[in-house]
Amino acid sequence: MKLAVQVKLLPTPGQASALEATLRTCNEAASWVAEVAFTEEAYRNFDLRKHTYAELKGRWGLGAQAAQHVIKKTANAYATLRANLKAGNLGKPGSRRYRQAAGKPLVFRPYAGQPHDDRMLSWQIDRLTVSIWTTSGRLENVHFAAGAEHVAVLSRYRQGESDLLYRDGAWFLSATCEVPEAQPNNDPVDFLGVDLGIVNIATTSDGETMAGRRLNHLRGRDLKLRAKLQRKGTKSAKRRAQRRRRKEARRIRDVNHKIAKHIVAEAERTGRGIGLENLTGIRERVRLRKPQRAMVHTWAFAQLGNFIAYKARRSGVPVVYVDPAHTSRTCSRCGHIDKANRVSQARFACRSCGFVDHADRNGSRNIRARAQMLWRSGAQSPAPAVPHQRDGRTQTAHHSQ
The missing domain is CATH 3.30.420 (Nucleotidyltransferase; domain 5)
Structure with a gap:
């Protein structure tokens, strides 16, 4: 089963500035991609890539992996919006709330989470540090704090992407872990x-x-x-x-x-x-x-x-x-x-x-x-x-x- 283990980053002031600039740039770029998607009515990942990938690398200065994650994040956000509209979670079709949600491009918060894959982020779990891509270059030896149980889960089961998060003045990484389930008890006594x-x-x-x-x-x-x-x-x-x-x-x-x-x-x-x-x-x-x-x-x-x-x-x-x-x-x-x-x-x-x-x-x-x-x-x-x-x-x- 999939779990996401969160650890708290402990960056220096210089490292924190680089992380902040990275999140802001990625989310401004994601808002631009969302506007392009709305204008061109191209909401799928592949279609959006044709319209935005080159400019994300050139105009916004994002690396190849970061550009792809920005596009994927935008496509997923529109998929979530369509699902909510279809389920009636944003009001009935034609209602004011429905029109407000469907009638304009999505806008991403300046500090919305940004995914990093293993090409953009590497973990040194034994030293409790990470190396992470930013728009200012790669940051080495960014320390993090985690409980012993979370460190053990990370070292054994971490797979796939990790999300960079900023919340209430603190930095976090949320790492996806594929944790095996225990053998089910098919004969409970009660x-x-x-x-x-x-x-x-x-x-x-x-x-x-x-x-x-x-x-x-x-x-x-x-x-x-x-x-x-x-x-x-x-x-x-x-x-x-x-x-x-x-x-x-x-x-x-x-x-x-x-x-x-x-x-x-x-x-x-x-x-x-x-x-x-x-x-x-x-x-x-x-x-x-x-x-x-x-x-x-x-x-x-x-x-x-x-x-x-x-x-x-x-x-x-x-x-x-x-x-x-x-x-x-x-x-x-x-x-x-x-x-x-x-x-x-x-x-x-x-x-x-x-x-x-x-x-x-x-x-x-x-x-x-x-x-x-x-x-x-x-x-x-x-x-x-x-x-x-x-x-x-x-x-x-x-x-x-």
Whole structure:
């Protein structure tokens, strides 16, 4: 499976200036290529190369590999845009948002990520340094910092391109690694049901609860601060709001990584599989009061589920996705379904047999039972596709505009 391991670069001031000039030049060139693509209606890599390759090398001073990566990055960005338009993610055809997205060329941010292949970047992992191409020439002995686990993965499994990233005043390299998956456990002794929520981020069928009270307090505080900054509307306020948003995203990602790691380790230790709810489309399905909407719509349910899924694949732990319908209203002891069973957010009391339990723990046990039933019957699990994952605690980077 593919993982992207991120390391932090530690360039000298002179090296940082060269890296900054390189990113700016490559992204200005990519914006020019995007304009040519829009004007000529040539969005494929091969077609764009005929229109732009020579000028990228001559006018922009890019090397052959850098020019090809700029063209490829632009073609991929337009492919992503077309996919989003087709899926309706940018509004309906003819809507204002749709016209704004489709009616003008893409523009790349000055510090959007830039891919480097092995001809442009070489790793000296034993010395924790890299040699990297820039528009000012090749930089030697650029140091980087990484944990021991990431260094081991890089030295054994790194393949293909690495992305140069700049974020919040720091430089990063994101390297693609092809990590082998563990031998899958095709005969789990049981399943560990996991119920995902807001108040309690995750509750397992073993009765273990990962509470989110402190995290929700911080998210509420950040939400109020961002609203205040948005009302102010100055450039500095917008920059600060952007930094706060990224900080919150990193915090949530870190928590999700830790929870996923703990759940997978427990399932692997006990020889069990993992049962999860298929929460695809939950934001469109649920109806909430206005104060609840921000908390639900900003919580990364899909991210936590994806982290559990890809860590489980690495460990050989099977994951089964179940239909989430009525898991919170069904009695895990007698199977009685009633809306009134859910007395409150935290309390479950069955109207039929009188069974009383914590609502999230009861739900996780229903998920466990459904996962067992699906596995034993051989029915297909409605599992969403697990995307290409980024390992580490730093933010995922994109090549988009």
